[in-house]
Amino acid sequence: MSLDVARIRKDFPIFTRTIRDGKKLVYLDSGATSQKPQVVIDAEVDFYAKHNAAAHRGAHQLAEEATEMFEASRETVASFLGAKTEEIVFTKSATESLNLLAYAFSNAEPGSQFAIGSEHSIVVSEMEHHANLIPWQQLAKRSGAELKWFGVTSDGRLDESNIDSLITSKTKIVAITQQSNVLGTINNLDHIIEKAHKVGAIVIVDACQSVPHIPVDVTNLGADFLAFSGHKILGPTGVGVLWGRYELLNNLPPFLFGGSMIENVTMTDATWAEAPRKFEAGVPNMAQVVGLAAGIKYLQSIGLEKVHEHEKALTRYLLNELNQIPGIAVVGPTDVSLRGGTVSFTLEAIHPHDLGQYLDSAGIAVRTGHHCAWPLTRALGVPATTRASLYVYNDNSDIDALIAAIKDAKKYFGQ
Numbered sequence: 001m002s003l004d005v006a007r008i009r010k011d012f013p014i015f016t017r018t019i020r021d022g023k024k025l026v027y028l029d030s031g032a033t034s035q036k037p038q039v040v041i042d043a044e045v046d047f048y049a050k051h052n053a054a055a056h057r058g059a060h061q062l063a064e065e066a067t068e069m070f071e072a073s074r075e076t077v078a079s080f081l082g083a084k085t086e087e088i089v090f091t092k093s094a095t096e097s098l099n100l101l102a103y104a105f106s107n108a109e110p111g112s113q114f115a116i117g118s119e120h121s122i123v124v125s126e127m128e129h130h131a132n133l134i135p136w137q138q139l140a141k142r143s144g145a146e147l148k149w150f151g152v153t154s155d156g157r158l159d160e161s162n163i164d165s166l167i168t169s170k171t172k173i174v175a176i177t178q179q180s181n182v183l184g185t186i187n188n189l190d191h192i193i194e195k196a197h198k199v200g201a202i203v204i205v206d207a208c209q210s211v212p213h214i215p216v217d218v219t220n221l222g223a224d225f226l227a228f229s230g231h232k233i234l235g236p237t238g239v240g241v242l243w244g245r246y247e248l249l250n251n252l253p254p255f256l257f258g259g260s261m262i263e264n265v266t267m268t269d270a271t272w273a274e275a276p277r278k279f280e281a282g283v284p285n286m287a288q289v290v291g292l293a294a295g296i297k298y299l300q301s302i303g304l305e306k307v308h309e310h311e312k313a314l315t316r317y318l319l320n321e322l323n324q325i326p327g328i329a330v331v332g333p334t335d336v337s338l339r340g341g342t343v344s345f346t347l348e349a350i351h352p353h354d355l356g357q358y359l360d361s362a363g364i365a366v367r368t369g370h371h372c373a374w375p376l377t378r379a380l381g382v383p384a385t386t387r388a389s390l391y392v393y394n395d396n397s398d399i400d401a402l403i404a405a406i407k408d409a410k411k412y413f414g415q
Helices: 005-009 038-051 061-081 094-107 134-143 190-198 246-251 286-302 304-322 352-361 374-379 396-412
Strands: 088-091 121-125 146-152 171-177 202-206 225-229 240-244 262-265 270-272 328-331 342-347 367-369 385-389
Touching: 038 061, 038 286, 061 088, 061 286, 088 094, 094 134, 094 171, 094 202, 094 225, 094 240, 121 134, 134 146, 134 171, 146 374, 171 190, 190 202, 240 246, 286 304, 304 328, 304 342, 304 396, 342 352, 342 396, 352 367, 352 385, 352 396
Parallel strands: 121 146, 121 171, 171 202, 202 225
Antiparallel strands: 088 240, 225 240, 262 270, 328 342, 342 385, 367 385
């Protein structure tokens, strides 16, 4: 059953506006950030207007209400991921979630399961967003560990041909994306996770591009930690999620220090609260967490399976249409098998930035550049691409508008 996109778009107030001299907004940049339904906006406004107080602080009614709403949102996120409530840590972004882990490893006591040194290796992939590369790159430099990585095949898939030489008895961490923000590739991580666990490595999954679009159950996934951002899943900016197996979270040293993450404090020492609170120092981002829960509930009301099937159909249509345009080269898989609705491409003789500006003049929002994945674009020999990323509020008419504008751009630039 296809989605009723016309009805869905009515839930997003931004689509009532026009841009660039009255043109319809065609938003094809959800890989960067999603638009927000009215229920998310209302949830944030309602919190500030009626319940605003510091969660987990104070015994007055407003503080109690804020705490109840904050913790109810944690339950919503946990249920969405198939996790335990105490396994959900709220951060300000997925980037912070991943840095939390990297710095926690740095803070680990020698001899602990998280301690890392020059005798260890960290494995990533060439497909990673900078947020899941640089923290591990820098941890390797601090600790002396060796940084190793999976390459990418010519058709935009993860190259696992040398997995036995990458993941060895020295491997401490495997940090890998579930879905590429450039290629759209959905990685089947079963083999990598199984191999990593056989040698005692900890597996960390960047799920920023997958959790908003496909069903993800952390129990079935089998990883140890997972991070995603709220603003890509219809929720507010300023909120991220870190999921971790409780026994690992509870043994992991904290990242930030301050109020509410402590059990006891003297002038010379401190002990930490149990997870997840020991990772949530300071007054939390309460309104944003409440808004995130509203966004997740909205997405659940549609159904992640339906969302994925809708995006597959759109992606198939987009790939077919792009392939009809001379000079277009799609970067990444050209079939929809294990593929999401993110499509990057180049257009011969027209720089992606120039094409992006032309598309913007037609009211079409896309992303251009290296997409915070410089090593990947360099490896593929395409320092910059144009990226169209699809979501629940897109339909074939948006793709038709994109294709027509690309053809117009070719004429404008004399191609």
